[in-house]
Amino acid sequence: MPMLPEPVVLIGAGNVGYHLGRRLHDKGVRIAQVFSRDLRKAQDLALVVGSEATDQLQAVLSLDTGLYLIAVKDDAIEEVAGQLQPLVGAQCLIAHTSGTVSSTVLQPYFARSGVFYPLQTFSRDRVPDFSQIPFCVYAADEEVQEKLLALAHVLSDKVYPISDQERQVLHVAAVFVNNFSNYLFGIGHQLLSAEGLSFDLLRPLILETAAKVMEHDPDKVQTGPAKRGDQLTILSHLRYLQQYPEYQNLYRLISYAIQSGTTRKNQ
Amino acid sequence: MPMLPEPVVLIGAGNVGYHLGRRLHDKGVRIAQVFSRDLRKAQDLALVVGSEATDQLQAVLSLDTGLYLIAVKDDAIEEVAGQLQPLVGAQCLIAHTSGTVSSTVLQPYFARSGVFYPLQTFSRDRVPDFSQIPFCVYAADEEVQEKLLALAHVLSDKVYPISDQERQVLHVAAVFVNNFSNYLFGIGHQLLSAEGLSFDLLRPLILETAAKVMEHDPDKVQTGPAKRGDQLTILSHLRYLQQYPEYQNLYRLISYAIQSGTTRKNQ
Numbered sequence: 001m002p003m004l005p006e007p008v009v010l011i012g013a014g015n016v017g018y019h020l021g022r023r024l025h026d027k028g029v030r031i032a033q034v035f036s037r038d039l040r041k042a043q044d045l046a047l048v049v050g051s052e053a054t055d056q057l058q059a060v061l062s063l064d065t066g067l068y069l070i071a072v073k074d075d076a077i078e079e080v081a082g083q084l085q086p087l088v089g090a091q092c093l094i095a096h097t098s099g100t101v102s103s104t105v106l107q108p109y110f111a112r113s114g115v116f117y118p119l120q121t122f123s124r125d126r127v128p129d130f131s132q133i134p135f136c137v138y139a140a141d142e143e144v145q146e147k148l149l150a151l152a153h154v155l156s157d158k159v160y161p162i163s164d165q166e167r168q169v170l171h172v173a174a175v176f177v178n179n180f181s182n183y184l185f186g187i188g189h190q191l192l193s194a195e196g197l198s199f200d201l202l203r204p205l206i207l208e209t210a211a212k213v214m215e216h217d218p219d220k221v222q223t224g225p226a227k228r229g230d231q232l233t234i235l236s237h238l239r240y241l242q243q244y245p246e247y248q249n250l251y252r253l254i255s256y257a258i259q260s261g262t263t264r265k266n267q
Numbered sequence: 268m269p270m271l272p273e274p275v276v277l278i279g280a281g282n283v284g285y286h287l288g289r290r291l292h293d294k295g296v297r298i299a300q301v302f303s304r305d306l307r308k309a310q311d312l313a314l315v316v317g318s319e320a321t322d323q324l325q326a327v328l329s330l331d332t333g334l335y336l337i338a339v340k341d342d343a344i345e346e347v348a349g350q351l352q353p354l355v356g357a358q359c360l361i362a363h364t365s366g367t368v369s370s371t372v373l374q375p376y377f378a379r380s381g382v383f384y385p386l387q388t389f390s391r392d393r394v395p396d397f398s399q400i401p402f403c404v405y406a407a408d409e410e411v412q413e414k415l416l417a418l419a420h421v422l423s424d425k426v427y428p429i430s431d432q433e434r435q436v437l438h439v440a441a442v443f444v445n446n447f448s449n450y451l452f453g454i455g456h457q458l459l460s461a462e463g464l465s466f467d468l469l470r471p472l473i474l475e476t477a478a479k480v481m482e483h484d485p486d487k488v489q490t491g492p493a494k495r496g497d498q499l500t501i502l503s504h505l506r507y508l509q510q511y512p513e514y515q516n517l518y519r520l521i522s523y524a525i526q527s528g529t530t531r532k533n534q
Contacts, residue, residue, distance in 0.1 A: 074497060100492075100500050119468060121475055121490055126482075132471045160468065169462045170469075172504045173455035176514075177469050178476045179491030180521045181448040186485035188440035195436045201386060201427065202437075202444050203481055204399045208388055209445045210477035214470055215393075218453035223388055224446030225367075230341060233367050237439045246524055247443075253520065254447045257513055 005067035005147045007032035013041040015122035017071035023130045025049035070096040078105045085109040099171040114139025136162035226258035272334035272414045274299035280308040282389035284338035292316035337363040345372045352376040366438035381406025403429035493522035
């Protein structure tokens with residue numbers, strides 16, 4: 001087993017940085033420092049993981065060994081990398097945690113760089129089951145990739161070498177299954193609110209909808225009026241949705257797609 | 268507490284009838300008979316719940332007390348009710364389990380009729396947590412409603428008197444959060460398959476997406492490029508989706524809706 005890249009300097013203390021930092025600490029990986037432009041966030045996390053905090057890039061520690069983990073917003077990664085390089089040197093080991101940003105944005109600045117992407121949705125106040133989070137790891141340099149894989153294995157049972165192209169597809173898919181599903185949950189919430197009905201009525205259904213595809217492929221468990229071809233119900237729903245033109249449009253579009261069996265077609 | 272309507276004759280042994288029958292039996296409610304046009308299905312369920320089976324409506328038992336529970340397809344409910352009435356009499360207690368069909372379709376045939384709708388998605392091989400299933404109960408007649416409510420309380424901790432109009436809205440909302448979310452899961456599945464990636468990569472994300480809204484309102488936990496206004500990522504995703512015009516269209520539509528904050532608007 002390759003030596004773990006340790007200690008870790010966390011650049012960013014948002015939701016991803018926060019939970020990654022806590023998990024690293026819980027698994028015995030030393031966090032040397034937490035940087036955030038928001039000093040309060042850096043301090044909050046530093047306190048939990050027993051490290052120091054800073055809001056000054058100039059104050060970021062120079063590591064002989066170890067890893068810089070960049071968990072800042074997608075569009076800030078390249079800028080932060082460019083600013084860090086003269087401070088910490090081009091030879092350090094560095095990775096970002098983004099689902100979308102190419103691994104190549106770090107390469108102009110750092111010889112030993114890669115991607116360390118946990119495929120999960122993080123909120124400050126929910127600790128996810130880290131052992132089940134797929135870690136998508138990539139580095140152009142094989143030794144760097146080995147080190148990142150080794151670190152990922154400390155955090156999770158699900159570790160995958162994933163190329164930039166594959167990660168891009170994963171991220172598109174994640175938008176559909178997470179962001180867009182949550183938007184649909186929001187539609188349910190709004191429809192019920194308008195009638196004075198509690199969202200609690202839908203919660204068990206939502207949980208079961210997700211639970212079903214833990215064991216089955218989604219197209220094997222598709223149900224509902226569109227799948228059954230129940231035109232009377234579809235028409236009655238569309239009539240009700242006349243007061244919400246956007247939802248009506250979405251209802252029509254997805255019902256049509258389900259009926260035409262798009263998800264079962266192969267490319 | 269009103270007397271339980273017992274025994275129950277189950278008309279229909281599809282997924283809803285099957286799981287309702289099992290739950291009733293488990294809770295000590297006697298099932299007198301199971302009817303299904305598919306004798307095998309009737310027999311399978313009858314065996315589990317210790318009752319007799321038939322595929323002939325003419326052979327359906329006449330109950331002095333008790334309840335006929337119609338769990339057949341939506342568009343067959345009225346026809347079955349019309350055929351049953353001369354066989355079992357207009358005075359029997361009867362309810363259907365549909366999310367969409369009006370309570371009024373039974374009224375021309377039966378004086379004591381109502382709705383007994385478990386708001387959940389049922390598959391043959393998954394036993395859902397019945398105690399958490401919202402039971403939506405309605406009857407025009409108060410005494411009938413009391414009896415149906417009493418029976419629902421035996422099966423679940425979540426029992427609600429729900430009017431026809433409210434149930435219609437619930438069903439539209441259920442289509443969005445269940446059928447349509449599952450369709451989005453299917454898109455994720457297909458995008459990954461096309462790249463040779465396992466759907467397992469998305470499963471923890473899907474489960475967490477549902478888990479989040481168990482505690483929070485969906486619009487409070489909305490994340491992603493559309494919510495952040497990250498146009499570069501959205502454009503890059505749309506470019507990738509050019510090979511799937513329907514998915515591209517859906518991506519554009521929902522991203523736009525999230526950005527314009529539709530779910531946060533109040534009626």
